[in-house]
Amino acid sequence: MTESDEDYFARIVDEEKLAAYFEDHLGAVEEYDVRHHKEGHSNETLFVTWGEQELVVRRPPPGETADNAHDVLREFEVIDALQDTSVEVPTTVASSADHSILGSDFYVMEREEGTVIRTEEPERFATPEYRERIGAELVDRLAEIHQVDYEDIGLGDFGYPEGFTERQVETWTEQLQWAFSVTTEEREVPVLHDVMAWLEDNVPEEYPHTLVHGDYKLDNVMFGPGTPPEIVSIFDWEMATLGDPFTDLGWMLSYWWDGKDPAPPDATESLTTNFMAGPDYLTREELVDRYEAATGFEFDNPRFYRALAVYKLAGLGEMFFRRYLEGNSDDPMYPKMRHGVPQLADRAQRIIDGEEPL
Incomplete structure (x- = not known):
């Protein structure tokens, strides 16, 4: 990462606080890693390895828009409601409105494996x-x-x-x-x-x-x-x-x-x-x-x-x-x-x- 990338990464995630949250909710593990997924132009996406689990954290971008235009808890609500339907959505894990962890609302879901088609066919x-x-x-x-x-x-x-x-x-x-x-x-x-x-x-x-x-x-x-x-x-x-x-x-x-x-x-x-x-x-x-x-x-x-x-x-x-x-x-x-x-x-x-x- 460039220095500016590192600065931005530090703004969107406190790795120690996020680890403490995961430990409380999912139990202690030896392997822990966080990466910033830069595709998309709206809410921020973090890929997290927590032991044998591959997870995704969604949070708003930092700054004043975080409390209004990027309602991730609303996004979590609809995905969570769709879990037992035929609609293909990621498996939800948890959500939090505690801003002391990441400075914003956020939610966690399991990471899916596959291909997102953007510019050409696989x-x-x-x-x-x-x-x-x-x-x-x-x-x-x-x-x-x-x-x-x-x-x-x-x-x-x-x-x-x-x-x-x-x-x-x-x-x-x-x-x-x-x-x-x-x-x-x-x-x-x-x-x-x-x-x-x-x-x-x-x-x-x-x-x-x-x-x-x-x-x-x-x-x-x-x-x-x-x-x-x-x-x-x-x-x-x-x-x-x-x-x-x-x-x-x-x-x-x-x-x-x-x-x-x-x-x-x-x-x-x-x-x-x-x-x-x-x-x-x-x-x-x-x-x-x-x-x-x-x-x-x-x-x-x-x-x-x-x-x-x-x-x-x-x-x-x-x-x-x-x-x-x-x-x-x-x-x-x-x-x-x-x-x-x-x-x-x-x-x-x-x-x-x-x-x-x-």
């Missing part, structure tokens, strides 16, 4: 049958989330599904307006205002009420180490709530590229990959057909939900760009949003206009 999956299976697994596991009886597992008060979709549009519009108050001095994105108005005018009034993951996509699931492709765990539940399942489906589809699509925006290459546009992978339309068959739901407004997903991506990008302009981030992706957000806005408009069909 070599062991490079066959027509397995390529098709990747998409089938992804959509089948989403359908299982949406079929959970959330009342039965104790999540009846986990959210407010009535009016959820309208609030999604309002929330992301507010996020964009916050970013625009700084970014418009550098450049404007007029297309995004057109998308904003269309979404506000076309919010579906009726939709099923289900458990919603909130960030369901290919790189938030893990495939087991063998073949055929099989999802063994679903991660990153921090945005989970009760709401409109089609927002999950639209979000997943926004990351799933078809052979008929234009190339992903070059300025957002770190957010997207398009290997699934190659031969043998299921198309978006085939994914939707499979989802409808599994859930009994009819996905009647694909333009709205897909455009909303890209609008949310644009909102994230514009917030990144504001933080870059204000000098609050050295992430090399953030300045690329100068051009990346307009490219995303154009994509949302193409979806609305039917130029990038399902």
Whole structure:
């Protein structure tokens, strides 16, 4: 680690205090090791070896956001509630609201073994049958989330599904307006205002009420180490709530590229990959057909939900760009949003206009 890495590591974990916590809850061991897992851009992930156990600790990033935007105990609540369902989630171990240990809330779960597909297919999956299976697994596991009886597992008060979709549009519009108050001095994105108005005018009034993951996509699931492709765990539940399942489906589809699509925006290459546009992978339309068959739901407004997903991506990008302009981030992706957000806005408009069909 560089010195700055060491400093940051010391901010997110006190190894002695964490060891004392594990000893109290899991018993004494001879082998103990903590590593910082740097993938992802939200909550912090620590890999812990505790004797023969391989564990994961999730905690918020340090600083003022730790008490509001990164509610890891809420994430623990939903994963823990799903333990005895068909939904593939890690096995929970413990949670703590005692800030004297790590300076924040945190929870512990067992570590899963497998592959998270980020930029390209694993070599062991490079066959027509397995390529098709990747998409089938992804959509089948989403359908299982949406079929959970959330009342039965104790999540009846986990959210407010009535009016959820309208609030999604309002929330992301507010996020964009916050970013625009700084970014418009550098450049404007007029297309995004057109998308904003269309979404506000076309919010579906009726939709099923289900458990919603909130960030369901290919790189938030893990495939087991063998073949055929099989999802063994679903991660990153921090945005989970009760709401409109089609927002999950639209979000997943926004990351799933078809052979008929234009190339992903070059300025957002770190957010997207398009290997699934190659031969043998299921198309978006085939994914939707499979989802409808599994859930009994009819996905009647694909333009709205897909455009909303890209609008949310644009909102994230514009917030990144504001933080870059204000000098609050050295992430090399953030300045690329100068051009990346307009490219995303154009994509949302193409979806609305039917130029990038399902």
